[in-house]
Amino acid sequence: MIHLTIKFFQLLTQRKLAEAERQLKAFKEGVQRTRWNYGYYHALRGMLLTAKDKGDYSFLSRLSLSDEAALRRYKQEFLERSKDRFRGEFGKGFFSAWADYVEALLKMRMESAKAEASTNEPTAWLSSRGSEQRVEKSPSNEPSDEINSNSSREELSRPLDL
Secondary structure (H helix, E strand, C coil): CHHHHHHHHHHHHHCCHHHHHHHHHHHHHHCCCCHHHHHHHHHHHHHHHHHHHCCCCCHHHHCCCCCHHHHHHHHHHHHHHHCCCCCCHHHHHHHHHHHHHHHHHHHHHHHHHHHHHHHCCCEEEEEECCEEEEEECCCCCCCCCCCCCCCCCCCCCCCCCC
16 A cells, blocks of 8 residues: 555645545555555545645644754654554654655655756766766756756655665
């Protein structure tokens, strides 16, 4: 079921909501009926409904994908809540889903940064007849994919290698 949730998170981030809804349905049909799974499912369902609603006051709409420190804090907070021994199984599942989503966002952000670094090498070193030549890449007129505060969800939604 892990691959379904990863795919769901990617689709949600890419705003492919109809496909995300199909993944959510497959998840619901494929898991055992436990309180923990019920909480996890309800968190996923809430994420999807919030993404469809586009409300300005929701956590998802205010979540800054470019603020790695905030994402890490949210992940830590959700993990703590999911492990609280006084919280019921529903709540543990619910907060586990949120922790998993923020973890997926961090991994998507990291993968995006790796792709950015590998495609924007300023120089390439080539070996020619035993001697090295430095070849400068010409500057491109295309906008950079660099992750910054203006990064969009689409830029951060490249497939994950988990």
